Amino acid sequence: MTEPQSSGTTLRTLTRGLEVLETIAAADGTMTAKAIARTLDLNLGTCYHILKTLQQDEFVIRLRNGAYVVGARAARLSKTVNLHTRPEPALSALLVGLNQKTRETVYISGWYHGVVTLQEWIAGSHILSVGNLDVGYSGYLHTRASCKAILAHLPSTRVEAMLPPESFVPVTPNSITDFDAFAQELVTVKKNGFAVDNEEFEIGVSCIAAPFFDEYRNPVGAFAVSAPTTRFAKEMHVLAIHVRDAADRATAYLRTEATGATVTPLDNHRLA
Numbered sequence: 001m002t003e004p005q006s007s008g009t010t011l012r013t014l015t016r017g018l019e020v021l022e023t024i025a026a027a028d029g030t031m032t033a034k035a036i037a038r039t040l041d042l043n044l045g046t047c048y049h050i051l052k053t054l055q056q057d058e059f060v061i062r063l064r065n066g067a068y069v070v071g072a073r074a075a076r077l078s079k080t081v082n083l084h085t086r087p088e089p090a091l092s093a094l095l096v097g098l099n100q101k102t103r104e105t106v107y108i109s110g111w112y113h114g115v116v117t118l119q120e121w122i123a124g125s126h127i128l129s130v131g132n133l134d135v136g137y138s139g140y141l142h143t144r145a146s147c148k149a150i151l152a153h154l155p156s157t158r159v160e161a162m163l164p165p166e167s168f169v170p171v172t173p174n175s176i177t178d179f180d181a182f183a184q185e186l187v188t189v190k191k192n193g194f195a196v197d198n199e200e201f202e203i204g205v206s207c208i209a210a211p212f213f214d215e216y217r218n219p220v221g222a223f224a225v226s227a228p229t230t231r232f233a234k235e236m237h238v239l240a241i242h243v244r245d246a247a248d249r250a251t252a253y254l255r256t257e258a259t260g261a262t263v264t265p266l267d268n269h270r271l272a
Helices: 006-027 033-040 044-056 072-085 089-102 145-151 156-162 179-192 229-259 265-271
Strands: 060-062 068-070 105-112 115-122 195-198 205-213 219-228
Touching: 006 033, 006 044, 006 068, 033 044, 044 060, 089 105, 089 115, 089 219, 089 229, 105 145, 115 145, 145 179, 145 195, 145 205, 145 219, 156 179, 205 229, 219 229, 229 265
Parallel strands: none
Antiparallel strands: 060 068, 105 115, 105 219, 195 205, 205 219
16 A cells, blocks of 8 residues: 655654754754754754744743753653663763773763663763764764674674665765675774774764673673874873773673672683
8 A cells, every 4th residue: 555645744844853853952052943954954944843843842942042952851852761771880880980080081882772872971071072972872883983892792694784785874084884894893893802983983083992791791882982083092002991991890790790700800801
C-alpha cells in the first residue's frame, strides 16, 4: 500500500523542528529566529511557524530580547537521557580524577541500546567547544577516539555491521572514509591500547581515548581526553598515560564488583 503523499512532508517538518530545537539548545539563549533560520538555511516564515509550535508545546521559551532557550518539556527529555545513560558513580569518580590530572575536557562513553553513547563529560580549565558533542550523543563512530577505542576490541564482522558504507561521512578532511582504512586503524588502536582522533571529528581539536572492560573482557566503555591540537601534540604522551590509567582502574573496579576478587590495574594487563 502506498503511503499518503503528505507523510514525507510531515516527516520533513518533524526533522526541521528537531533541528531547530537542537540549534536552540546548543546556542543557549543567544539565537533569535532570524539567526536560527540563517544557520539552518530555513525560510524565515517556516522558522517562525516551527518556533511558534515549539513554544506553544513548551519545548522552547522566547526571551524578551527575542532569543530562544530550551523549555520545560525539552529539559525533561534531557533529564531522561542523562538518567538512563549515566555511568556508575565509581566510573564518574574516575572521570573527575582524569579531569583533575589533565585539566583538559574529559569524557566517558559506553553502550546504550547497542550504540556507543557519550554518558558524561567534564569541561577542562581551558574553554573548548567540540561541535554538538553532549550527553547522549552517538553519531559519527568512525571519527571519535572513544568509539575507535571500543570498536577495536570487537569482531570485525560486528564492526562492519555497525558501520555500513554510508556511515563514513567526511566530517572533516581528516575523517576516515572507507571501512578497509578504518579496520586497519582499529588494528593499530588495539596494538597501542589507545585511540586517537586527529582532527577527524572537528578541525583544531584532537582527542585520545582508552577502553575499559568487564569481567568477560568485553569492551564496555572508554575514557577520553580532548584538547586543541597545538596543545595536544605537546601533551599526548602524558595524556595517554592518564587516560589509560583511568581505563585500567575502571576495568579493575568492574572485575572486582563482578567476581568479588580484588583486581588491581596491574592485574588487568596480566589477564588481558
